[in-house]
Amino acid sequence: MRIRTIVIDDEPLVRSSLLRALRHDKDIEVVRECGDGVSALDAINQEQPDLLFLDVHMPGLTGLQVLGELEGAKMPVTIFVTAHKDYAIEAFEANAVDYILKPFGSERVERSVARAKVRLASELDDRYASQLLHALAVVQRQQQYQERIAVPVNGRVLLVDTKDI
DSSP: OOEEEEEEOSOHHHHHHHHHHHTTOTTEEEEEEESSHHHHHHHHHHHOOSEEEEOSSOSSSOHHHHHHHTTTSOOOEEEEEESOGGGHHHHHHTTOSEEEESSOOHHHHHHHHHHHHHHHHHHHHHHHHHHHHHHHHHHHHHOOOOSEEEEEETTEEEEEEGGGO
16 A cells, blocks of 8 residues: 655755655655645645645644645545644644654654554545445345245245245
């Protein structure tokens, strides 16, 4: 499974550190990187990523504002990366999968990616289950059963209601 990812942080060194930590994971495909909230919103709408690494404080829009603008759209799994520990509650209320405090090491990023993969797998399972249930409902509606079946008995034909079988 390829996980389409966007890295969003106004600090180029942080973006480089994240990219370096992510390049060893064969499942991660970084499709874009952004340095502000406005370009992040555009990139998310264009790329429809599965995963975001998102800074809290950025020029234009904050990370929380970016997520707020995405309501109604397919919400990517989000890992906040920030120097500000004060926004953790808001981040988790926005359904973040993790909250990484700067400075961080590659092991911390790997643990976050592992959490994101679990969330993505769960969402994928839910999506497939929903599609399967929908397909079964369609098939069930399309099937038409006979109300009665003709059954030969002692040289005669008896009509039996299928609901009685």
